[in-house]
Amino acid sequence: MILGMIMMMSFGLIDTFFVSLLGTEQLAAISFTFPVTFTVISLTIGLGIGTSAIIGRLQGSKEIEKSKLYATGSLMLSAMLVGVLATIGFFSITPVFSLLNASDRLMPYISDYMGLWYVSSVFLALPMVGNSVLRACGDTKTPSIVMASVGGLNALLDPLFIFGFGPIPAMEIQGAALATFIAWLVGACWIIYILAVRRKLMLPRLLTLNELRSSSRDILKIGLPAAGANMLTPIAGGVMTAIVASYGAEAVAAWGVGNRMESIASIVVLALSMTLPPFISQNVGALQIKRVKRAYSITLKFVLIWQFIVFLAMWGLSGGIAQAFAHEAEVGSLIQLFLMIVPLGYGMQGVIVLTNSSLNAMHRPMTALVLSVIRLFVFFVPISVLGSYLYGLQGLFVGNVIANVAMAGVSLLVFKRAVAQAVTKEHANLVDANPVSSK
Structure with missing residues (x-):
């Protein structure tokens, strides 16, 4: 999963790197797109979470035909x-990015990129949700191969379409979107073949309206709150981008690079957030709550240690990373400032992410949604805005770290309460199953 996630997250990072070679304005333009593209991606992540929880339960109870449906x-x-969602986004590119404080000078670049990216987003959804089906069935190897291959294809096509070669014209920023479109189209066809033909984990036909309505209802019960929780992140990111934009295009460019690097730095956390939930779902279903508590505890300890090592690495490499992405001294210094402060909070951010994914696995999506609202709009945005007001851009970065620390504490308390309730339920089920021995 880690290998697959590295290639998956490489989409944005590789796009950002090659586009940065075009200039600061193009880099700022693609940085503005991050909160919007992540909104669409968040919907697919939420649907994948709902799919994984439902398919995993059906596979565990041996309801194979229903699982295929x-x-x-x-x-x-x-x-x-x-x-x-993509259709709405396509016809609202200008008003949406105007709200994010994108200047008229950047709008043509943004339109070139997002117009084609929205078309590709449907093909993005299919492999992401399809991979959730495979993971729910206990296969994490195949999704990694698919994601790694698709990410590698995107990396190969990016320079070809951005800068041109032979008969292929230089498409600049639109070329990055075309590379993504082709890569996801290949991924969509591949995952459908795996599920329908090779593994026979889905039906080789479209569902009837009644079948679709019935299956959608259960998936959306978990998927919609999970999607909503994930979609809050880019909304908050949009607010933060608008605030950063007040410091100029150089600050937005640095903010965009920092966010892309954050995706890479959080690879292990994201991989665990996809592999821990099936483990928790199966053990909750089997009423093995002690195993749930142990898995959660071990995972958090590991993540805190690992992400601190990542922080030290990013601190040491911050100068080199800044030079790789920036052609202007001001942009480079801001990228370095970001990388020397914000990653300090990545360990606590890992606690938050894994707690939310664990709550979804325990079929408590509304609790996870409430935690996401608290994290972003009680801690993250207000504390970061206050830091920006008091100490400028450096204060905003420090505010990110403080918000993650505070929210991690809240997440731990909420999960502890959820586990206590699960233990009570486990005891009640045991009593119902064997009232004589319980007495």
């Missing part, structure tokens, strides 16, 4: 919902 329904549902 739900797998087909999840893919159809994701294509429909992402298609609707």
Whole structure:
């Protein structure tokens, strides 16, 4: 999963690197797109979470045919919902990015990139949700191969379309979007072949309206709150981008690079957030709550140590990373400032992410959603804005760290309470199953 996630996250980072070679304005333009593209991606992540929870339960209870029906329904549902969201986004590019404080000078670059990116987003949804089906069935190797291959294809196509070669014209920033489109189209066709033909984990046909309605209802019960929780992140990111934009295009460019690096720095956390939930779901279903507590505890300890090592690495490499992405001294110094402060909070951010994914696995998506609201709009945005007001851009970066520390403490308390309630439920189920021995 770590290998697959590295290639998955490389999409944005590789796009950012090659676009940065075009100039600061193009780099700032693609940095503005991050909160919007992540909104669409968040919807697919949420649908994948709902799909994984439902398919995993059905596989565990040996309801194989029903599992196939739900797998087909999840893919159809994701294509429909992402298609609707992408259509709305396509026709609202200018007003949305105007709200994010994108200047008129940057708008042509943003339109060139987002117009084609929205078209590709439907094909993005299919492999992401399809991979959730595979993971729910206990296969994490195949999703990694798919993601790594698709990410590698994107990396190969990026320079080809951005700068041109032979008969292929230089498309600049639009070339990055075309590379993403082709890569995800290949990924979508591949994952459908794996699920429908090779592994037979889905039905080789479209569902009827009644079948789609029935499967969608259960998937959305978990998927919508999870998607909502994930979509709050880019909304908060949009607010933060608008604030950073007040410091100029150089600050936005640095902020965009920092966010892309954050994705890479959080690879291990993201991989665990996809592998820990099936483990927790199965053990909750089997009423093995002690195993849930132990898995959660071990995972958090590991993440805190690992992310501190990542912070030290990013501190030491901050100068080199800044030079790689920036052609102007001011942009480079701001990238370095970001990398020397913000990564200090990545360990606590890992606690927050893994707690939310664990709560979704325990079929408590609304609790995870509430925690996401508290994290972003009680801690992250207000504390960062206050830091910006008091100490400028450096204060905003420090505010990010403080917000993560505070929210991690809240997350731990909430999960402890959820586990206590699960233990109570486990005891009640045991009493119901064997009232004589319980007495």
